[in-house]
Amino acid sequence: MRMFFIMRRYPIIPMMVIGLLIITAIFGTWMEPHDPIRADVLSRHIPPFWMEGGDTKFILGTDALGRDVLSRIIGGASVTLLVVTASVTTGVVVGTGLGLVTGYFGGLVDDVVMRVVDAWGILPQLLIIIIIVLTFGQGLFVLIGVLAMLSWTGAVRLVRAETLSLRSRDYVLLAQIAGASNTRIIFRHILPGVINMVIVTATLGTGTIILTEASLSFLGAGIPPPDPTWGKMVGDERMYVGAAWWTSFFPGIAIAMVVMSGNFLGDWMRDRFDPTLRQL
Amino acid sequence: MAKVILRRIVLGFIALFVAMLILFSLSRATGDPRYIFIGPEGIGIDPEVWDLMGEKLHLDKPVPVQFAYWVSDMVRGDFGESIALQRPVLQVIKDRLPNTLKLAVASWILGTIIGVPLGVFSATNRGKFLDYLFRGFALLGQSLPIFWVGIVLIFFFAAQLQWLPAGTKGEGGFISFKHLLLPAITLAWYPAASYLRITRTAMLEVLDTEYVKLARAKGVGMYTVWWKHAFRNAIIPPLTLSVFVLFGLVNGTVIVETVFAWPGIGRLAIEALWATDFPLLAGITIIFGALYLLMILMLDLVYAFLDPRIKYS
Numbered sequence: 160m161r162m163f164f165i166m167r168r169y170p171i172i173p174m175m176v177i178g179l180l181i182i183t184a185i186f187g188t189w190m191e192p193h194d195p196i197r198a199d200v201l202s203r204h205i206p207p208f209w210m211e212g213g214d215t216k217f218i219l220g221t222d223a224l225g226r227d228v229l230s231r232i233i234g235g236a237s238v239t240l241l242v243v244t245a246s247v248t249t250g251v252v253v254g255t256g257l258g259l260v261t262g263y264f265g266g267l268v269d270d271v272v273m274r275v276v277d278a279w280g281i282l283p284q285l286l287i288i289i290i291i292v293l294t295f296g297q298g299l300f301v302l303i304g305v306l307a308m309l310s311w312t313g314a315v316r317l318v319r320a321e322t323l324s325l326r327s328r329d330y331v332l333l334a335q336i337a338g339a340s341n342t343r344i345i346f347r348h349i350l351p352g353v354i355n356m357v358i359v360t361a362t363l364g365t366g367t368i369i370l371t372e373a374s375l376s377f378l379g380a381g382i383p384p385p386d387p388t389w390g391k392m393v394g395d396e397r398m399y400v401g402a403a404w405w406t407s408f409f410p411g412i413a414i415a416m417v418v419m420s421g422n423f424l425g426d427w428m429r430d431r432f433d434p435t436l437r438q439l
Numbered sequence: 440m441a442k443v444i445l446r447r448i449v450l451g452f453i454a455l456f457v458a459m460l461i462l463f464s465l466s467r468a469t470g471d472p473r474y475i476f477i478g479p480e481g482i483g484i485d486p487e488v489w490d491l492m493g494e495k496l497h498l499d500k501p502v503p504v505q506f507a508y509w510v511s512d513m514v515r516g517d518f519g520e521s522i523a524l525q526r527p528v529l530q531v532i533k534d535r536l537p538n539t540l541k542l543a544v545a546s547w548i549l550g551t552i553i554g555v556p557l558g559v560f561s562a563t564n565r566g567k568f569l570d571y572l573f574r575g576f577a578l579l580g581q582s583l584p585i586f587w588v589g590i591v592l593i594f595f596f597a598a599q600l601q602w603l604p605a606g607t608k609g610e611g612g613f614i615s616f617k618h619l620l621l622p623a624i625t626l627a628w629y630p631a632a633s634y635l636r637i638t639r640t641a642m643l644e645v646l647d648t649e650y651v652k653l654a655r656a657k658g659v660g661m662y663t664v665w666w667k668h669a670f671r672n673a674i675i676p677p678l679t680l681s682v683f684v685l686f687g688l689v690n691g692t693v694i695v696e697t698v699f700a701w702p703g704i705g706r707l708a709i710e711a712l713w714a715t716d717f718p719l720l721a722g723i724t725i726i727f728g729a730l731y732l733l734m735i736l737m738l739d740l741v742y743a744f745l746d747p748r749i750k751y752s
Binding site for chain 1: 455585715
């Protein structure tokens with residue numbers, strides 16, 4: 160019973176899932192029971208071990224090219240973690256920086272940045288991403304870049320609005336009178352006031368980023384082969400779903416678990432750090 | 440009021456203009472845009488055709504003038520010609536748009552009629568079993584990748600049970616419900632989850648107010664209080680969401696139409712990606728952007744009508 164209350168108060172299970180993701184992402188190469196890339200036509204579409212015809216050598220079965228599903232899920236963890244962390248960090252840092260500058264200084268910079276943010280907002284996200292992938296070609300850095308672009312506008316709007324209200328507070332005015340430079344005021348007095356909110360919304364946004372990354376991989380616009388990603392595993396195997404459901408089922412579960420953990424963690428952090436955001 | 444609406448319209452046009460600028464820069468980002476049309480190899484292209492193409496794209500003029508030509512073409516409804524299909528972009532889109540609209544509107548309605556009432560029930564049953572059940576439903580809807588949901592539904596209802604067809608929009612008629620059902624459910628789950636969450640929060644807030652408590656205290660029935668007193672005031676957040684949901688469905692249709700081989704705009708976009716058909720993609724993006732702007736503007740008007748308390752300043 161006591162365990163139940165602890166689990167309600169702290170996000171134990173989401174933390175465990177995220178921890179598992181990080182561990183598999185870092186030590187994945189040593190944990191994979193088989194090579195996730197090497198194809199073996201002799202062992203194609205072997206079902207998971209508990210099913211008839213299954214083999215304990217391949218716990219979650221094999222795909223159409225005879226590659227071990229579990230190994231590919233483990234291999235895909237590093238891509239997911241890398242892409243999501245890099246793109247969220249880039250997007251949030253750029254967005255926060257622009258939000259601070261536009262909110263604090265206003266004027267022409269503010270106008271220009273906000274018009275670009277508006278314009279970005281009316282473009283359907285998946286389509287503009289596909290256009291960018293089409294123009295610059297598929298690749299890890301392009302993918303990180305386009306996903307970063309998903310989160311920067313939100314951060315700009317949020318930070319700008321908050322900076323606008325903080326800018327006219329007495330403590331900021333006093334710092335100005337005391338002769339503090341703009342840089343100092345922004346970093347020492349305004350940034351601490353917005354950083355919690357930024358972290359919370361960034362965490363809440365990771366779910367969307369992971370889902371978008373998976374969707375792009377699924378559509379074939381993500382990282383080029385042969386590196387395994389969860390979205391691509393589902394996409395490559397979807398025509399075999401009637402014959403071999405496990406090949407597309409398990410990667411989907413992996414995506415869902417990570418997204419769910421991100422959402423839980425975000426909710427928890429929001430309640431914890433910034434109760435005013437609770438209605439979001 | 441009129442002034443505010445005017446300002447919104449002007450800002451909207453600026454946004455559309457900047458969006459066009461972004462797309463234009465992308466089309467020029469990889470160098471000579473003629474390479475978009477002929478692919479990287481450029482095998483067998485006649486120098487004359489090459490020059491003619493340059494003239495047609497106004498490449499002999501400075502870049503800002505090229506942009507001006509591009510915008511003025513789009514304003515006049517000329518989105519250029521699709522490379523892969525060799526047909527005007529606008530015509531291709533016109534052919535496919537009805538299919539996407541059918542799917543999107545069906546999922547929109549489905550998402551609303553499931554999400555909003557469940558949100559209300561979730562709020563009125565706060566902390567009880569139903570609340571947890573509905574919130575679990577919302578949590579799954581927001582966490583499961585929709586392409587995966589589509590595939591799992593196909594596996595169960597088309598491959599195993601064989602109740603419903605696995606894809607395409609079906610033959611003849613306005614809508615084939617049999618064919619519409621699976622894609623619409625797939626597409627509607629995420630919006631339903633968003634509606635549920637936002638309605639629940641809005642309802643909880645309203646249920647906590649004094650006038651609702653007073654209404655209960657003076658003996659008004661529970662259902663009347665929930666639906667007539669509380670829900671009316673909780674309607675603004677889900678209404679705001681509905682425009683974003685409809686816009687978000689554009690992203691969803693790209694995936695769902697691919698999974699279910701539904702011949703709409705989303706699938707067209709993916710086909711354009713494979714054929715590296717830039718004009719077609721740019722056309723689709725701008726048209727959806729313009730439609731979205733129009734919807735936001737209409738939402739503002741609906742607000743003022745629904746809730747007289749909203750004052751624009």
